[in-house]
Amino acid sequence: MVPTISQERVTWRFGSVEALAILLVTLVALRNPLAALVSDPRLQTWTTVFVSVMVQAVPFLIFGVALSAVIAVFVPRSFWARALPRHPAAAVPVAGLAGVVLPGCECGSVPIAGSLMRRGVTPAAALAFLLAAPAINPIVLTATAVAFPGNPEMVAARAGASLVVAVAMGWLWLRLGRSEWIRLPRRSDLDGSSRARAFWASCRHDVMHAGGFLVLGAAAAATINVVVPESWMQTLAAEPVLSVLALAALAVLLSICSEADAFVAASLSQFSLTSRLVFLVVGPMVDLKLIAMQTGVFGRRFAARFAPATFVAAVLTGAGVGAVIW
Amino acid sequence: MNRRAQAIVMVLFGGAILKASLTDVYLRYVKESLQPFLIAAGVLLLAAAAMTLYYEMRPAPTGEDGHDHHEPQVGWLLIVPALGVLLIAPPALGSYAAGQSGTALAGAQVESEFSPLPPGDPVPLSLMEYATRAVFDQGRTLDGRELRLTGFISPGPDGRPMLTRMTVACCAADGRPIKVGMDGAVAIDAPVDTWIHAVGVYTSRVEKDPVNQADVPYLRVTSWQQTTAPRRPYE
Numbered sequence: 305m306v307p308t309i310s311q312e313r314v315t316w317r318f319g320s321v322e323a324l325a326i327l328l329v330t331l332v333a334l335r336n337p338l339a340a341l342v343s344d345p346r347l348q349t350w351t352t353v354f355v356s357v358m359v360q361a362v363p364f365l366i367f368g369v370a371l372s373a374v375i376a377v378f379v380p381r382s383f384w385a386r387a388l389p390r391h392p393a394a395a396v397p398v399a400g401l402a403g404v405v406l407p408g409c410e411c412g413s414v415p416i417a418g419s420l421m422r423r424g425v426t427p428a429a430a431l432a433f434l435l436a437a438p439a440i441n442p443i444v445l446t447a448t449a450v451a452f453p454g455n456p457e458m459v460a461a462r463a464g465a466s467l468v469v470a471v472a473m474g475w476l477w478l479r480l481g482r483s484e485w486i487r488l489p490r491r492s493d494l495d496g497s498s499r500a501r502a503f504w505a506s507c508r509h510d511v512m513h514a515g516g517f518l519v520l521g522a523a524a525a526a527t528i529n530v531v532v533p534e535s536w537m538q539t540l541a542a543e544p545v546l547s548v549l550a551l552a553a554l555a556v557l558l559s560i561c562s563e564a565d566a567f568v569a570a571s572l573s574q575f576s577l578t579s580r581l582v583f584l585v586v587g588p589m590v591d592l593k594l595i596a597m598q599t600g601v602f603g604r605r606f607a608a609r610f611a612p613a614t615f616v617a618a619v620l621t622g623a624g625v626g627a628v629i630w
Numbered sequence: 631m632n633r634r635a636q637a638i639v640m641v642l643f644g645g646a647i648l649k650a651s652l653t654d655v656y657l658r659y660v661k662e663s664l665q666p667f668l669i670a671a672g673v674l675l676l677a678a679a680a681m682t683l684y685y686e687m688r689p690a691p692t693g694e695d696g697h698d699h700h701e702p703q704v705g706w707l708l709i710v711p712a713l714g715v716l717l718i719a720p721p722a723l724g725s726y727a728a729g730q731s732g733t734a735l736a737g738a739q740v741e742s743e744f745s746p747l748p749p750g751d752p753v754p755l756s757l758m759e760y761a762t763r764a765v766f767d768q769g770r771t772l773d774g775r776e777l778r779l780t781g782f783i784s785p786g787p788d789g790r791p792m793l794t795r796m797t798v799a800c801c802a803a804d805g806r807p808i809k810v811g812m813d814g815a816v817a818i819d820a821p822v823d824t825w826i827h828a829v830g831v832y833t834s835r836v837e838k839d840p841v842n843q844a845d846v847p848y849l850r851v852t853s854w855q856q857t858t859a860p861r862r863p864y865e
Contacts, residue, residue, distance in 0.1 A: 320635030327709070328642075335717050342718055345726035352720040352727075353803050356659030358711040360801035362647055363667035366674050451799075489702075504681040511678060512636050512705030515643070519707035529803060534731040535841050564800025574842065600704060 354526035368412020372419035373506035396474030399429035403437030410438035432474030438588035439466035451566035487603030521593025525559035555587035562588035578626025585622035644675025646715035722863035725784035728807035732842025752776035764847035772832035
């Protein structure tokens with residue numbers, strides 16, 4: 305081993321660490337011009353929103369990454385075979401309901417779903433879990449109850465509609481999904497090394513990977529937040545069909561954490577309860593930040609099909625449930 | 631991006647999160663209750679970076695060449711928020727964000743009965759408290775009391791300064807303003823985004839926010855004084 309290392313030192317090349325060092329020195333040197341650049345109120349608001357989306361998401365991301373590393377390294381494959389029904393069609397609703405136990409938002413559930421698939425859980429069940437977990441866990445439902453004190457039925461409507469969409473998408477995947485659409489990145493580093501080494505390798509990889517895509521999503525959400533003034537939305541609120549579509553689109557664009565979206569929905573009080581329910585069902589399942597993360601973890605071909613299909617299913621289910629209740 | 635560079639990026643990102651959460655900087659972005667989770671996440675990031683470097687320094691076990699060429703390039707982007715916090719630390723949302731959205735009163739939870747104000751002269755009140763009492767209770771509990779509100783200046787639709795505070799449910803991305811108009815004989819010439827204490831009395835004047843047609847109550851200001859931004863910028 306030792307000769308290889310010394311040989312490596314001899315053939316030193318300009319690499320990532322050197323590039324990073326130069327980049328950092330440049331940025332620190334340019335600190336004052338940079339700070340002057342963001343003194344423009346729009347750019348300043350953008351920076352604040354961007355940083356706050358990241359700061360808000362970090363604990364959930366790190367929690368999700370650590371849990372997915374535990375699943376990848378310490379939970380044996382045989383556990384999932386025993387925990388989930390053998391038949392995939394039966395495993396989907398069970399996995400969807402299992403989302404109740406994951407207290408968090410959507411940033412954490414993407415790496416966990418990827419990890420489940422890698423451990424042999426049928427993709428349809430992992431996808432049902434991915435969609436259900438951020439919407440039906442106790443923290444999110446409590447937040448919804450607090451945000452809608454006058455409409456307690458909103459909590460049940462949200463949980464029910466989200467679960468229906470998650471299970472429907474799982475079954476749809478069983479019928480139409482093709483396994484080659486999902487390209488989980490090859491992870492040779494997880495096999496054949498010690499468990500501790502594999503755990504930290506998994507954490508490092510997921511932080512860099514899911515975290516990088518989270519940055520893209522946060523930047524997109526901050527842009528929408530600054531560019532779209534609220535007055536545009538007000539004119540749409542009067543039309544019943546348009547208002548549903550407008551809030552569905554807003555849920556995708558704003559990419560608000562599922563623990564906070566209920567408060568935003570409550571504040572959009574000019575909109576009908578049905579359109580706000582659609583906002584709450586779509587948001588945790590399809591948004592810019594999630595699309596970016598799903599593209600990274602499952603591949604572009606998957607995200608290009610899964611996100612639009614989920615969006616349609618969520619809008620139809622949300623509007624249908626809303627029409628029945630209100 | 632090789633693993634050593636990834637470790638450095640994780641140190642930067644974890645360090646930025648820790649720095650923000652151990653000072654009051656994080657209060658510009660998220661709720662105070664998130665602090666312990668932010669600290670834990672920052673520590674875990676630093677641990678992951680340390681373990682990455684530790685395993686890099688040790689000879690790789692057989693079967694692993696130690697230089698995987700499928701390392702995620704997208705991870706470079708994590709430098710952006712890290713340096714955003716460390717170098718710039720953007721300020722809390724101010725008048726620009728407040729002007730973008732309508733006052734949050736429309737979505738406020740209305741108590742069926744308002745308890746009397748605590749003793750004190752003037753009584754410090756949050757903007758949300760003043761606005762809900764003024765609009766939903768027609769100021770019954772406010773009448774005859776001297777009140778002190780703290781907020782920043784944002785330009786009103788008529789060009790006159792308005793007292794404003796942002797409310798945040800989760801993070802600044804969902805921040806919404808509460809606006810209280812100011813009238814009275816005192817001229818308020820503080821520039822936009824300055825924080826002030828405004829002392830005054832209840833007035834029944836209510837205008838509509840042009841953004842969302844929600845009610846904006848007014849305060850008859852008797853005196854005001856410039857102040858520094860509070861530790862917790864959001865209500």
